[in-house]
Amino acid sequence: MTATLNPTDRIVSQVVNSLLSIKPLAKFAKYQARELIIKRAESIGVAWRDDVKFLRSRGGSEAFSKQWETDLARITNPNLTYPKYYLTSFHAYDRGNMSWDAAMEVEVAAYSVHAKIFAETGTTGDTQLRKSYHDLVVQFLPTAPEHILDIGCSVGMSTFAIQAVYPQAQLTGLDLSPYFLSIANYRAEQQKSVNINWVHATGESTGLPAHSYDLVSLFLICHELPQTATREIFAEAKRLLKPGGHIAIMDMNPASEIYSQMAPYILTLLKSTEPYLDRYFTLDIVQALVDAGFEAPTITTNTPRHRTIIAKVI
Numbered sequence: 001m002t003a004t005l006n007p008t009d010r011i012v013s014q015v016v017n018s019l020l021s022i023k024p025l026a027k028f029a030k031y032q033a034r035e036l037i038i039k040r041a042e043s044i045g046v047a048w049r050d051d052v053k054f055l056r057s058r059g060g061s062e063a064f065s066k067q068w069e070t071d072l073a074r075i076t077n078p079n080l081t082y083p084k085y086y087l088t089s090f091h092a093y094d095r096g097n098m099s100w101d102a103a104m105e106v107e108v109a110a111y112s113v114h115a116k117i118f119a120e121t122g123t124t125g126d127t128q129l130r131k132s133y134h135d136l137v138v139q140f141l142p143t144a145p146e147h148i149l150d151i152g153c154s155v156g157m158s159t160f161a162i163q164a165v166y167p168q169a170q171l172t173g174l175d176l177s178p179y180f181l182s183i184a185n186y187r188a189e190q191q192k193s194v195n196i197n198w199v200h201a202t203g204e205s206t207g208l209p210a211h212s213y214d215l216v217s218l219f220l221i222c223h224e225l226p227q228t229a230t231r232e233i234f235a236e237a238k239r240l241l242k243p244g245g246h247i248a249i250m251d252m253n254p255a256s257e258i259y260s261q262m263a264p265y266i267l268t269l270l271k272s273t274e275p276y277l278d279r280y281f282t283l284d285i286v287q288a289l290v291d292a293g294f295e296a297p298t299i300t301t302n303t304p305r306h307r308t309i310i311a312k313v314i
C-alpha cells in the first residue's frame with residue numbers, strides 16, 4: 001500500500017479519488033457496486049436477498065420484525081461512548097456498522113467475500129478460512145483455553161466458530177455495534193448456544209475483569225482500526241489475559257502478493273469502503289504487540305491473503 005506508484009497508476013488512482021469525491025457519482029458507484037456484489041453472491045449460491053429478507057422478518061409476516069428493536073434496546077450499553085473513528089461509513093453503508101442494513105447483511109457478505117479465498121471451496125470458503133485460523137490456534141496453544149474473549153465478534157460468526165473448537169469454554173463476544181450484537185444474540189438463541197456472554201463495549205476499554213481470559217481472539221477486526229486503537233486493544237488484551245494467556249489475531253496479510261500486485265485504483269476503491277486499511281497495512285504489528293507486553297509473536301500465513309499472529313503474554 002505504501003509502494004511508489006508509476007505515473008499511469010498514480011493518474012488512474014487520482015482520477016478514481018476525484019470521481020469518488022463527487023457525492024452523486026460516489027452514490028451511483030456505490031449502488032452499482034452493491035448490485036454487482038449481490039448478483040455475484042447469488043450466482044455462487046449465496047441466497048443474499050432471500051436470507052436477508054428472512055432474517056429481517058425473523059421468518060414472520062412483517063417485513064421487519066418489531067422484536068429487533070426490543071432486542072436492540074436490551075443489548076445496548078447506554079453508558080458507552082463510541083470512538084469517533086468508528087462512527088463513519090464502512091463497507092459502503094453510510095451509517096457504517098451502526099445500522100440494521102449492515103447487520104442483516106454481515107453473514108451473506110462474509111460467505112460471498114470469502115468464497116474465492118481458496119480454489120474450489122465456493123460458499124464453504126468462509127468456514128475454511130475460520131478453520132485455517134483455528135488449526136493454528138489449536139497447534140500453538142499448550143492447553144485448551146477455558147475462558148475466551150472474541151473482540152470484534154460482530155454477529156457472532158467468529159464466536160460460534162471458536163466455540164465449536166472449544167465447546168467446554170466460556171465465551172465472551174464483544175463488539176461496538178449493538179445492531180450486530182442483537183443478531184449474534186438471536187443466532188445464539190436459535191442454536192441454543194449456551195456459555196456465550198455478549199458485551200456491548202469498546203475493545204480498548206472493555207470493563208471486563210483483569211486476568212480472566214486464557215485467549216483473546218481478534219478475527220478480522222484490526223484492518224478496521226486506526227493504529228492507536230489497535231495499540232490500545234492490545235494493551236487491554238494484555239490486562240485481560242491470565243498469566244501465560246495468548247492473543248490470536250487473524251486478518252489480511254499486507255505481505256501477500258495479492259495486495260502488492262493489485263492495481264492501485266482497486267486499493268483506492270477498497271479504501272473507500274475500508275477507511276483504515278492503509279493504517280493497518282503500515283502498522284508494525286509485531287512491535288505493537290511487544291510494546292503492549294507480549295512475547296515476540298509467531299506469524300503464519302493461513303490463506304493466500306491472510307495471516308494468523310499468535311503471542312503469549314509476558
Ligand SMILES: C[S@@+](CC[C@H](N)C(=O)[O-])C[C@H]1O[C@@H](n2cnc3c(N)ncnc32)[C@H](O)[C@@H]1O
Binds near residue numbers: 152176201202221225
Ligand atoms: C469485519 S468485522 C469482524 C467480524 C467477526 N469477527 C467475524 O469473524 O465475522 C469487525 C468488527 O469489529 C467491530 N469493531 C470495530 N472496532 C471496534 C472496537 N474498537 N471495539 C469493539 N469492536 C469493534 C465492528 O463493529 C465489527 O463488528
